[in-house]
Amino acid sequence: MRSNKQLLVVLFLIVSAFAKAQTPTLSTELPIISGDEITESEAYDPLRPARAAFYAASLPGLGQIYNKDYWKIPLVYGALGTGVFVAVDSDQEFQRFRTAFKQRLAGRLDEFSELDPETGVITEVFSDDALIRGQDIFRRRKELAILVTAGLYVLQIIEANVDAHLSQYDVDDDITFAPDVQLDGLGLGLNYGFKLTYALD
Secondary structure: OHHHHHHHHHHHHHHHHHHHHHOOOOOOOOOOOOOOOOOHHHOOOOOHHHHHHHHHHHOOOHHHHHOOOHHHHHHHHHHHHHHHHHHHHHHHHHHHHHHHHHHHHOOOOOOOEEEOOOOOOEEEOOOHHHHHHHHHHHHHHHHHHHHHHHHHHHHHHHHHHHHHHHOOOOOOOOEEEEEEEEEOOOOOOEEEEEEEEEOOO
């Protein structure tokens, strides 16, 4: 019985010692940082990504200009311009086939029919089914081009936002990540991999 009490006392002391060790100590002292220790790379602008996304949404390419990525502007306008060109061209072709089909239904001579002036015989270059298929093909192509162009517009907004985020990260020379080749311990071959180095001051 006495040994049980002693064991409980020892157990209580151990638990209270661990509990005391786990108690956090609050310090009211703040580190003093001189003006020389604050560098320009530490200044983080939390609104920079939002501004870049807003500019890119206002005018395509403006977010890339804000991020000083001028080489991306031709890519943005090339991609968006191609999408708009395909959409407009497909719409024009759709209207051609649609107008020809309407004229043929009305009994008039259409763009895809030829009239022989001597015999008065009308030769149809495209049949009615071909005109309907042409309308369907160019309508689908136009809709797809519009969807792709809208996706590229959104993509350039996201790119401007992400680039503004990533451009503020501190990429210091103290941290390196590079490929590494080492000789096998037995000297039988080479081991390929990557090496992460962090230099302490």
